[in-house]
Amino acid sequence: MQANETTIGFIGTGVMGKSMAENLMKAGYPLVIHTRTKEKAQTLLDNGALWKNTIVELTDAADVIITMVGYPQDVEEIYFGEAGILNNAKSGTYVIDMTTSKPALAKEIANVASEKDLHTLDAPVSGGDVGAKNGTLAIMVGGDQTVFDKLLPIFNVIGGQIILQGEAGAGQHTKLCNQITIASNMIGVCEAVVYAKKAGLDPVRVLDSITTGAAGSWSLSNLAPRMIEGDYAPGFFVKHFIKDMTIALESAQEMEMSTPGLALSLKLYKQLAESGESDSGTQALIKLFDR
Structure with a gap:
């Protein structure tokens, strides 16, 4: 998809979404934006993105819609609501959910979208704020090969390692593998420092x-250098990591799989959040050890 001929609608401009949207604009893609808090998108609007008051208005203007929100319930709301994407997007629209969410939800979105002549991919990412700013995110994709090939030029702007992992839901499952790996590793990093x-x-x-x-x-x-410097600014929020680990643990339990490392990490991060660190970066876990 050529940049100057493809308008992208972007929903969700948080820590990572904002940088991803900026890179798309720099690559020449016209951008229309809708978020719950308009102020979070102000820099993008100042640089030429257009604001849309509702999701319905955004779907009218966009050829491709990218969503990058917080929780599965947010995904359900913006996709399945009466004023949501699936009930309002134009026939032939391409839709990419880049939120880390439930694999079953990704499959549900794909099934409903196919009935409405919409093309969807689940494509969660890894790489934090640094990867988002540098356009080097790992992008884990689930969906149809033809749709993936069509959207690859867009993925190439925001990512470095871009792999189609399988059918709908496969991107989410791969991201959960990523989060399971990080969960135990973060404990080791904290203990080592x-x-x-x-x-x-x-x-x-x-x-x-x-x-x-x-x-x-x-x-x-x-993240270890940030721990040493006492820099706990969020490249990825503690509260969002807890959400991801919870989904991963539930998915593992559905497959009757034991994940003791994941369970311990989730327990520690919940303890960290209860101490007031929900909006800190995940590197703040060291505060539980460095006393």
């Missing part, structure tokens, strides 16, 4: 050594 401090080491120098070895991970390279 605190251990280095208590051992009298310079934690920055320790990171210089261990990030390049077998212990290396995205969280170790990108």
Whole structure:
């Protein structure tokens, strides 16, 4: 899809959505926006994006609709409501839900969309605020190959590693694999940083050594430095990570699978949220260890 011929409707301009939308605009895609809080989209509006007061107005103007909201209940509302996407989008519209949500919900969206001549993909992402700003997000996609190929030019603007994982819901399942991996890893990163401090080491120098070895991970390279600096600004909110882990745990239980690492991480993050850190970045977990 050529940029100057394709208008993108974007719903949800939070920490990551805003940067993704900015990159699409820089690539030449006309953008129309609707969010619950207009102020969050003001920078985009100042740079040429057009505001739409309702989802219905947005669907009238958009050839492609991208949603990047917070929770599965938000996805249900904007897709299935009387004034939602599925009941109002023009025939032939392409719709991409990039929210981390339930695989079953992605399948439901795809089934209803096919009856209305709409083309949908579930395409959650990983890479945090840094990946969103740099246009290097990992994008995990579920849906039809033909639709994926059609939308690949758009994905190439906002992502680096873009893989069609299977049919509808496969993107969400892959993202849950991602979050399960991060869940236990974050505990290890926190423990390692605190251990280095208590051992009298310079934690920055320790990171210089261990990030390049077998212990290396995205969280170790990108979030451990923030922990050391006491920077808890959200690249990804604690409250959203709790949501993702909860979905992953429920999905694992449905498959009769044991995930003790995931369960422990979820328990610790809930404890962190109860202490007032819901809107902090996930690196704030170290506060439970560094006392």
